Each structure stands twice: as C-alpha cells, then as structure tokens.
Amino acid sequence: MLKAVILIGGPQKGTRFRPLSFEVPKPLFPVAGVPMIQHHIEACAQVPGMQEILLIGFYQPDEPLTRFLEAAQQEFNLPIRYLQEFAPLGTGGGLYHFRDQILAGGPEAFFVLNADVCSDFPLSTMLDVHRHQPHPFLLLGTTANRTQSLNYGCIVENPQTHEVLHYVEKPSTFVSDIINCGIYLFSPEALKPLRDVFQRNQQDGQLCLPLGEDSSVLWPGAGTIRLEQDVFSALAGQGQIYVHLTDGIWSQIKSAGSALYASRLYLSQYQLTHPERLAKHTPEGPRIRDPDVKSQSLPSLNQMWFGVFAPRSSLLLLGNVYIHPTAKVAPSAVLGPNVSIGEGVTIGEGVRLRESIVLHGATLQEHTCVLHSIVGWGSTVGRWARVEGTPSDPNPNDPRAHMDSESLFKDGKLLPAITILGCRVRIPAEVLILNSIVLPHKELSRSFTNQIIL
Numbered sequence: 001m002l003k004a005v006i007l008i009g010g011p012q013k014g015t016r017f018r019p020l021s022f023e024v025p026k027p028l029f030p031v032a033g034v035p036m037i038q039h040h041i042e043a044c045a046q047v048p049g050m051q052e053i054l055l056i057g058f059y060q061p062d063e064p065l066t067r068f069l070e071a072a073q074q075e076f077n078l079p080i081r082y083l084q085e086f087a088p089l090g091t092g093g094g095l096y097h098f099r100d101q102i103l104a105g106g107p108e109a110f111f112v113l114n115a116d117v118c119s120d121f122p123l124s125t126m127l128d129v130h131r132h133q134p135h136p137f138l139l140l141g142t143t144a145n146r147t148q149s150l151n152y153g154c155i156v157e158n159p160q161t162h163e164v165l166h167y168v169e170k171p172s173t174f175v176s177d178i179i180n181c182g183i184y185l186f187s188p189e190a191l192k193p194l195r196d197v198f199q200r201n202q203q204d205g206q207l208c209l210p211l212g213e214d215s216s217v218l219w220p221g222a223g224t225i226r227l228e229q230d231v232f233s234a235l236a237g238q239g240q241i242y243v244h245l246t247d248g249i250w251s252q253i254k255s256a257g258s259a260l261y262a263s264r265l266y267l268s269q270y271q272l273t274h275p276e277r278l279a280k281h282t283p284e285g286p287r288i289r290d291p292d293v294k295s296q297s298l299p300s301l302n303q304m305w306f307g308v309f310a311p312r313s314s315l316l317l318l319g320n321v322y323i324h325p326t327a328k329v330a331p332s333a334v335l336g337p338n339v340s341i342g343e344g345v346t347i348g349e350g351v352r353l354r355e356s357i358v359l360h361g362a363t364l365q366e367h368t369c370v371l372h373s374i375v376g377w378g379s380t381v382g383r384w385a386r387v388e389g390t391p392s393d394p395n396p397n398d399p400r401a402h403m404d405s406e407s408l409f410k411d412g413k414l415l416p417a418i419t420i421l422g423c424r425v426r427i428p429a430e431v432l433i434l435n436s437i438v439l440p441h442k443e444l445s446r447s448f449t450n451q452i453i454l
C-alpha cells in the first residue's frame with residue numbers, strides 16, 4: 001500500500017506568481033486546462049496500490065480548495081485530504097507533524113511531491129527502483145547547466161550505486177549539474193531523521209529561552225524542518241539517500257512565465273496521456289495544422305494574425321490547444337500553438353491567440369491578437385487590441401537549460417516578460433499592451449509598454 005503527500009505551501013509563498021495568486025491559491029492555478037496539482041494527483045492515482053493522497057500546506061481551507069478536493073476525490077475515487085499546518089513548517093515540518101496520518105494503515109512507502117513542479121512524474125519507475133533496493137530516501141534528479149544549477153538543490157552521486165554522497169541546497173558556487181526535482185519516494189524510516197531534527201531544534205530552542213521561561217512549553221520554531229538542508233545535506237554519504245535520474249519533462253513553476261512554459265510541456269504530453277483534452281480536427285469542427293510540418297500550406301501572416309482575409313467555416317488550430325467544453329470560440333479565430341482556454345471564455349471572430357492562457361470567463365473581442373500572455377479571470381480585451389509579451393523560455397540550444405525564474409526587475413527596470421492581465425481587467429479597443437503586468441480590476445484607457453499598472 002502506498003500514499004502520496006503534496007507540499008502545497010501557503011499564501012506567503014508564490015509571491016512571484018502575483019497578481020495571479022490573488023485570485024486562486026497558486027497550486028490551483030490552471031496549467032494546460034487543469035489545476036497545477038491535478039497533474040500530480042493524476043500521476044499518483046495511476047500508481048497501483050495508491051491508497052491516499054494528502055495535501056499539506058498552510059492555506060486556510062477556503063472554498064476553491066475544498067471544492068477542488070471534493071471534485072478530485074470523486075474523479076479519482078481515492079481519499080484526498082488537506083492537512084493544514086498551524087504555521088509554515090518548512091518542507092519537512094509538515095511531514096513530521098502529520099506523521100501519524102501519513103503512516104496510518106502501514107504504507108510500504110510514500111511519495112512526496114513539491115506542488116510547484118511540472119513533470120511527467122515517473123513514479124512507477126521510482127517505485128521499481130525502491131523495491132529493487134529499498135532505502136529511506138529516493139530523490140528524483142535531472143540535469144541543469146552550471147549557472148542554473150545554483151538555483152536548485154545540487155546532488156553529487158556515486159555514478160555506480162546512485163547513492164547521494166553530497167547535497168547542497170542552492171549553492172553559491174558550482175557543485176554538481178544534477179539537481180533535485182522536488183519529487184521523492186520515502187520509506188517509513190525516513191521519518192526517524194525528521195524526528196531527530198525536531199528534537200534537536202526543540203533542545204536548541206530551549207537553550208535560547210530567557211531564564212524563568214517554562215521549558216516544557218513547545219518552542220514554536222521547533223516544528224520547522226528544512227528537508228533539504230536539515231535532512232538531505234546532513235545524511236548525504238551515509239547510505240540512506242539515493243537518486244534516480246530522469247530525462248523526462250521537468251520544470252519549476254515559480255512565475256507566471258514558467259506556468260506558460262509548463263502548460264506547453266503538459267499540452268505536448270497530452271498527445272500520449274490525454275489525447276481527449278486536445279482540441280481536435282473534425283469534419284465540421286476545427287482544422288488542425290502541425291506548425292512543425294513545413295510541407296503543409298500554412299496561412300499567410302495576415303491570416304495567422306487576424307484571420308480575416310480568408311474567411312473560414314472552421315476554427316484553425318496550430319499545434320496543441322486546450323479548449324474547455326463551455327468556451328465559445330468563433331470559427332474564424334486562429335489558435336495555437338500552446339493555448340489553453342478556460343471555462344466560459346468567449347473568443348470573437350478573427351482573434352489570433354498563441355502561447356497564452358485565457359482564464360475562466362474572459363472575453364477576447366473580435367480581431368484581438370494575444371501572444372505570450374495570460375488573460376485573467378473575467379477580463380475583457382476590446383476589438384483589434386493587441387496584448388503581447390516576450391517569451392522567457394529556456395534556451396532551446398541548451399538541452400540542460402531550465403526556466404529562469406529570477407526577479408521581475410533589473411536595475412530598477414521591469415524585464416521584458418510575458419504580459420499578465422489580472423482578474424477583471426478591461427482593455428479598450430485598438431490599443432497595445434506590451435510586456436506589462438496589469439493588476440486586477442483595472443480599466444485601461446490607452447496603450448502601455450513595459451509597465452506594471454497598479
């Protein structure tokens with residue numbers, strides 16, 4: 001019997017995700033048409049013997065989270081519960097605090113997944129590796145280039161045995177090009193070192209108490225455990241931690257730009273895992289062209305952008321596109337590649353939409369052009385307006401490159417990035433919004449370039 005824990009963090013986390021995290025908790029932000037953590041849950045539910053999935057975090061169990069849990073339980077026919085930490089306990093504190101719930105029923109092992117990663121989650125392979133040679137900790141690792149490796153946990157392995165010999169969390173100088181994916185398989189024994197850290201923290205905290213304070217009271221900081229520094233770094237080289245290397249898809253989801261990139265990865269994976277989620281060609285429905293196939297006659301630039309010069313009776317789709325069944329899309333729109341259209345969205349005639357996410361209830365009026373952008377819930381983009389961002393994808397010439405999720409600013413200036421319209425933003429007709437972030441409920445009256453509109 002197996003379990004899975006998803007670490008979803010809380011409202012103080014995900015600040016790089018603003019303004020999108022104002023509306024829904026970041027783990028529920030839709031990536032490729034479904035909430036970010038639904039991808040995790042789907043992967044866990046497919047592992048034979050999965051008994052229960054626990055979400056651990058410090059969000060208030062508000063309505064969107066509760067509704068999501070109820071729907072997910074029904075869909076996957078598994079108990080999926082939310083366990084709320086009384087305070088942020090770090091990546092390991094919640095695992096120790098809720099150890100009884102995790103170990104209830106005697107699981108053979110449990111997966112631990114960071115919520116803010118996108119992956120093909122090779123969980124069954126990890127389970128095979130674990131069963132072949134059980135150890136307390138099995139980490140999923142991938143490779144990164146030297147510069148980017150500094151943003152992750154870095155792993156030095158024994159290449160023959162795959163034992164983790166050395167682990168440094170976000171080092172300041174190069175340590176290894178193998179990085180921690182934030183996807184683990186732990187055996188029940190893994191909780192013992194967490195207990196040791198907890199007890200050590202408790203003792204250290206008591207030593208710091210002012211004279212006369214009641215030392216039997218639990219020191220509040222004792223509950224915080226950093227899985228990476230307190231456990232992986234401390235236990236590396238002692239035969240307890242192993243790494244399984246993957247070359248499958250993997251990316252962090254820290255910023256809105258990385259959500260767009262993750263959406264592309266998941267949409268391309270849908271071809272294998274969920275073909276039914278991709279909008280398809282039917283005789284009376286959308287026409288699809290693969291943007292990579294040169295021999296096909298692609299539409300002209302004007303057709304691509306405006307779709308008005310060659311009126312069509314069916315929608316033109318380029319590459320992978322997700323369209324929620326309740327969305328209304330005009331037949332002369334041109335969508336894709338990498339487009340996700342949410343529930344109740346309206347897309348007008350002649351709209352051109354690529355590399356973008358359009359969220360629940362938004363409206364793109366006739367002939368708008370939206371590129372490399374996220375259009376927030378209930379926002380409206382007026383006729384002939386152009387909303388455009390700059391892609392911030394990993395370097396395509398470096399197979400080990402990942403997304404840069406660095407700061408939005410450099411030298412006090414907003415770096416060019418995707419354009420984000422917060423919820424219920426109104427963009428008037430015939431304006432240009434370029435490389436900008438528009439906060440929720442703004443009604444713009446003119447064009448903006450490279451600005452955060454507060």
Ligand SMILES: Nc1nc2c(ncn2[C@@H]2O[C@H](COP(=O)(O)OP(=O)(O)O[C@H]3O[C@H](CO)[C@@H](O)[C@H](O)[C@@H]3O)[C@@H](O)[C@H]2O)c(=O)[nH]1
Nearest residue numbers: 007008009056057088089090114115116152153180181182
């Ligand atoms: N329940 C809970 N979850 C938390 C807490 N703090 C963080 N998390 C969750 O734990 C995950 C890791 O969060 P961060 O602390 O922001 O770490 P990171 O910068 O993403 O780095 C981690 O992930 C990388 C891979 O994406 C790793 O490379 C790195 O080593 C580390 O594990 C996220 O899913 C986050 O929501 C907490 O106090 N409580």
